[in-house]
Amino acid sequence: xRDLDAVRSEADAELREASTGEIRQxxxxxxxxxxxPSTHGVLRLLLELDGETVVxxxxxxxxxxxxxxxxxxxxxxxxxxxxxTRADYLAPFFNELGYCxxxxxxxxxxxxxxxxxxRVLFCELNRISSHLVWLATGGLELGAVSVMLYGFRxxxxxxxxxxxxxxxxxxxxxxxxxxxxxxxxxxxxAKIRHLLEQMPGRIDEFETLLDDNPxxxxxxxGVGLLNAENALALGVTGPMLRAAGLPVDLRKDExxxxxxxxxxxxPVRTEGDAYARYRVRLEEMRESxxxxxxxxxxxxxxxxxxxxxxxxxxxxxxxxxxxxxxxxDPEYLRHIMEESMxxxxxxxxxxxxxxxVPAGEVYQAVESPRGELGFYIVSDGGYRxxxxxxxxxxxxxxxxxxxxxxxxxxxxxxxxxxxxxxxMGGVDx
Amino acid sequence: xTPAEIADRVRARLPDLVVARGEVTAIVDRDELLDSLTWLRxxxxxxxxxxxxxxxxxxxxxxxxxxxVYELRSVALRHRLxxxxxxxxxxxxxxxxxxxxxxxxxxxREVFDFFGxxxxxxxxLKRILLPDDWEGFPLRKDEELxxxxxxxxxxxxxxxxxxxxx
Amino acid sequence: xxxxxxxxxHLGRTPEEVEEEVERxxxxxxxxxxxxxARKQSMWPATFGLACCAIEMMSAGAGKYDLxxxxxxxFRASPRQADLMIVAGRVSQKMAPVLRRIYDQMVEPxxxxxxxxxxxxxxxxxxxxxxxxxxxxxxxDVYVPGCPPKPEMLMFGILKLQEKVRTTGSVR
Numbered sequence: 001x002r003d004l005d006a007v008r009s010e011a012d013a014e015l016r017e018a019s020t021g022e023i024r025q026x027x028x029x030x031x032x033x034x035x036x037p038s039t040h041g042v043l044r045l046l047l048e049l050d051g052e053t054v055v056x057x058x059x060x061x062x063x064x065x066x067x068x069x070x071x072x073x074x075x076x077x078x079x080x081x082x083x084x085t086r087a088d089y090l091a092p093f094f095n096e097l098g099y100c101x102x103x104x105x106x107x108x109x110x111x112x113x114x115x116x117x118x119r120v121l122f123c124e125l126n127r128i129s130s131h132l133v134w135l136a137t138g139g140l141e142l143g144a145v146s147v148m149l150y151g152f153r154x155x156x157x158x159x160x161x162x163x164x165x166x167x168x169x170x171x172x173x174x175x176x177x178x179x180x181x182x183x184x185x186x187x188x189x190a191k192i193r194h195l196l197e198q199m200p201g202r203i204d205e206f207e208t209l210l211d212d213n214p215x216x217x218x219x220x221x222g223v224g225l226l227n228a229e230n231a232l233a234l235g236v237t238g239p240m241l242r243a244a245g246l247p248v249d250l251r252k253d254e255x256x257x258x259x260x261x262x263x264x265x266x267p268v269r270t271e272g273d274a275y276a277r278y279r280v281r282l283e284e285m286r287e288s289x290x291x292x293x294x295x296x297x298x299x300x301x302x303x304x305x306x307x308x309x310x311x312x313x314x315x316x317x318x319x320x321x322x323x324x325x326x327x328x329d330p331e332y333l334r335h336i337m338e339e340s341m342x343x344x345x346x347x348x349x350x351x352x353x354x355x356x357v358p359a360g361e362v363y364q365a366v367e368s369p370r371g372e373l374g375f376y377i378v379s380d381g382g383y384r385x386x387x388x389x390x391x392x393x394x395x396x397x398x399x400x401x402x403x404x405x406x407x408x409x410x411x412x413x414x415x416x417x418x419x420x421x422x423x424m425g426g427v428d429x
Numbered sequence: 430x431t432p433a434e435i436a437d438r439v440r441a442r443l444p445d446l447v448v449a450r451g452e453v454t455a456i457v458d459r460d461e462l463l464d465s466l467t468w469l470r471x472x473x474x475x476x477x478x479x480x481x482x483x484x485x486x487x488x489x490x491x492x493x494x495x496x497x498v499y500e501l502r503s504v505a506l507r508h509r510l511x512x513x514x515x516x517x518x519x520x521x522x523x524x525x526x527x528x529x530x531x532x533x534x535x536x537x538r539e540v541f542d543f544f545g546x547x548x549x550x551x552x553x554l555k556r557i558l559l560p561d562d563w564e565g566f567p568l569r570k571d572e573e574l575x576x577x578x579x580x581x582x583x584x585x586x587x588x589x590x591x592x593x594x595x
Numbered sequence: 596x597x598x599x600x601x602x603x604x605h606l607g608r609t610p611e612e613v614e615e616e617v618e619r620x621x622x623x624x625x626x627x628x629x630x631x632x633a634r635k636q637s638m639w640p641a642t643f644g645l646a647c648c649a650i651e652m653m654s655a656g657a658g659k660y661d662l663x664x665x666x667x668x669x670f671r672a673s674p675r676q677a678d679l680m681i682v683a684g685r686v687s688q689k690m691a692p693v694l695r696r697i698y699d700q701m702v703e704p705x706x707x708x709x710x711x712x713x714x715x716x717x718x719x720x721x722x723x724x725x726x727x728x729x730x731x732x733x734x735x736d737v738y739v740p741g742c743p744p745k746p747e748m749l750m751f752g753i754l755k756l757q758e759k760v761r762t763t764g765s766v767r
Binding site for chain 3: 035036133424425
């Protein structure tokens with residue numbers, strides 16, 4: 001056993017500068033993630049800390065890189081929908097919508113009215129469910145565990161509607177080139193109406209719980225500041241930009257699917273901090289409910305097909321809800337198997353070989369819950385895409401992390417990233 | 430402004446234009462890229478100061494082989510323009526636009542990561558989505574899709590029939 | 596650390612060992628069953644949600660499909676405190692060493708559920724970027740297919756794992 005005093009003086013000497021005798025100060029480099037309960041997904045942050053203050057922050061991404069863009073080059077155009085829908089997995093309808101609208105522009109077709117209405121309906125429901133996951137996980141990361149349970153409870157109601165209409169709770173592949181694959185089932189409107197009655201009260205509950213909550217305010221007000229000019233320079237769009245004061249929303253600026261005919265507002269705040277983003281997203285949920293109500297009412301008085309009539313584009317199957325879920329309509333099966341050889345051949349070719357898209361390039365952008373979701377699609381005239389690039393809003397918004405986080409505390413870094421609402425599937429693709 | 434009006438404004442400065450499907454595409458030489466983008470941003474009738482997307486495509490048979498594609502958007506005037514730069518196989522590099530659009534930082538890293546195109550003047554050009562020691566540029570057409578081996582270092586594949594035993 | 600056999604340890608049993616076991620067996624069977632029951636009742640999963648399956652896993656832990664009915668609502672962030680790793684989502688090449696490291700940091704006894712087709716076999720992503728099945732990296736006890744599996748499917752997988760834990764003799 002060494003003498004305790006000797007140990008103490010040795011340790012002391014190590015801590016002090018040789019020349020001045022002052023205690024040495026060093027910054028500490030800490031790695032947060034990629035497996036971490038509070039970084040929103042598999043995000044890794046390389047933080048240089050001086051005590052609790054963040055000196056520099058470098059986000060390192062790529063832990064969920066899936067090779068979606070390369071994979072779409074080896075599959076048909078319709079199979080590309082199934083890939084693309086899993087990029088930003090919390091907003092699958094938006095991925096599908098952007099991709100299909102882009103391919104429809106290359107094909108030179110337009111989906112029928114009823115399909116456009118259904119697209120708007122489901123996209124706005126998806127916006128609400130995506131914001132609910134943001135609220136739930138954001139609350140969980142800041143320590144509010146009951147917000148997590150409430151958020152997922154509301155989301156279950158919406159996922160129930162998705163499952164009734166598309167067969168899946170997530171990653172639906174519902175929106176196709178030329179329309180959507182299935183109309184709303186019989187119980188669909190009733191479920192949506194029930195949601196429309198219930199949801200405003202539930203959003204009120206969230207507001208009562210969090211709006212004036214001193215802890216929520218302390219952790220969010222003044223945290224993660226990003227002003228409009230820096231936001232534009234960094235390419236940030238979506239609720240982050242709207243919370244910084246600019247009313248930029250693609251549904252109003254470059255409308256698609258008939259958004260210009262719906263009556264809704266774009267909530268804007270000026271503070272540019274995490275609390276402002278929280279308020280913007282909550283208001284957006286209310287606006288989305290308004291759009292869903294209008295869309296449902298329009299759907300009820302607009303008859304017609306939900307898929308374009310062109311046989312070279314339309315998905316050949318007729319799907320219906322059977323005893324074991326959604327599958328091919330037995331009438332249609334009887335037709336192609338027993339009655340018409342041409343239909344069988346046509347079905348076979350359309351499903352295996354797919355659509356042939358004329359050569360060209362388009363950029364189609366939609367307003368996803370996180371910002372501008374763009375698709376740059378290049379076709380070389382064949383049955384497979386030449387290049388599909390997904391411009392994901394989370395990828396760009398995450399670039400703003402260093403400017404929002406540096407200079408603040410580590411705990412504020414968590415709140416700031418939660419307010420960005422990144423979905424790592426979209427960031428890494 | 431409509432695409433035709435945009436094309437009229439731009440044609441004098443950037444003559445190589447394509448107008449199709451409601452979009453205007455300007456093809457620019459590699460050396461004129463930064464000047465063109467600055468002009469497009471500062472022109473009072475265009476105000477194309479927001480870079481929506483930066484990507485690249487690879488067409489091994491065609492000349493130029495690589496196209497680097499810049500999607501510009503005017504937030505105030507609500508219109509868009511696409512700028513394309515063609516790069517050959519021999520020296521695929523182009524000037525970085527991070528000085529003009531700070532958002533291009535991660536985009537250019539991604540294009541470098543996937544295609545191997547160099548960006549001169551980029552503050553920190555390194556891989557972003559793939560592991561740092563990855564070899565090859567997967568989105569080039571001459572690279573295969575893959576999907577058989579696990580490529581992280583230290584991987585050992587046990588025989589299939591013993592995989593569920595600790 | 597790759598999945599390997601350790602030198603000198605064999606799984607087969609010699610006749611002497613079998614006899615010894617029969618002698619000890621009567622006492623330890625009841626203890627085994629008690630330990631197995633206790634282990635399955637309160638498994639703590641480690642948070643390893645990666646992609647879409649992670650959201651369904653969170654839904655399984657939330658109010659409607661309550662995992663706390665089986666003592667599993669407590670998702671531990673630290674792998675040292677967890678005994679179950681649910682690999683929920685697609686594992687990319689960059690994430691694979693991290694996955695192995697987390698698995699190594701978990702303390703015995705530990706189990707792995709591979710949730711979703713991406714974790715079980717690479718899923719629809721047969722490409723350069725995704726590990727074609729996490730059983731190439733960690734030993735898996737239960738595979739739950741689905742893209743993503745509904746929370747009820749995950750619960751079925753968990754119950755199957757609990758059966759396995761309860762009936763595996765582990766005190767020896």
